[in-house]
Amino acid sequence: MNNNKAKVYAVKYCSYVLILLALYVLQTTPGFLSVFGIKPNLVIPAVVCIAMVEGEFVGGLLGALGGMLLDLGAFSVFGFYSIQLLVICVAIGLLVIYLMKNNLLSAAILCGGTALFLGITQFFFLYALWGYEDVFRLYLTKILPTGVYTTVFTPLFYWGSRKLYDFYQSKLEL
Helix, strand or coil, X not given: CCHHHHHHHHHHHHHHHHHHHHHHHHHCCCCCCCECCECCCCHXXXXXXXXXXXXXXXXXXXXXXXXXXXXXXXXXCCCHHHHHHHHHHHHHHHHHHHCCCCCHHHHHHHHHHHHHHHHHHXXXXXXXXXXXXXXXXXXXXXXXXXXXXXXXXXXXXXXXXXXXXXXXXXXXXX
16 A cells, blocks of 8 residues: 555544544534434444445444443443444444445434434343333433434435545545
């Protein structure tokens, strides 16, 4: 690999990291995109869509990074989201390579499934397992709407990650 390609790869991956950091800051900003007290989790559609265009290795690494960012703001054990998003993004990268088409419908399905899976595991390990009363209402009023609201942002991240990937691929082909 020549020096120019190494620079393009470095800028490409640094831009992904900066995007994830910016999205984390935006999603943790009080009141930003809040609708009836429900806020979207912007890191999830970003890492899912990046895993779809970049493949399993880069997707897994950035999924783990996105999970670490989510762990920073979570009221759970550090690594709870990191491990899950690492495995999920590797699986998404492999699914898109071998089984699924890389289109917006697949992105919406994978993003919604990821958001709901993370919400279910959070609900189970943080609330249901401990036997709190009326936890199903919490699931219906907070966790499920957050997963749906997160999925709404999938088209933005899908097209953005595709454009970013195509831009850097055109730089690498020169």
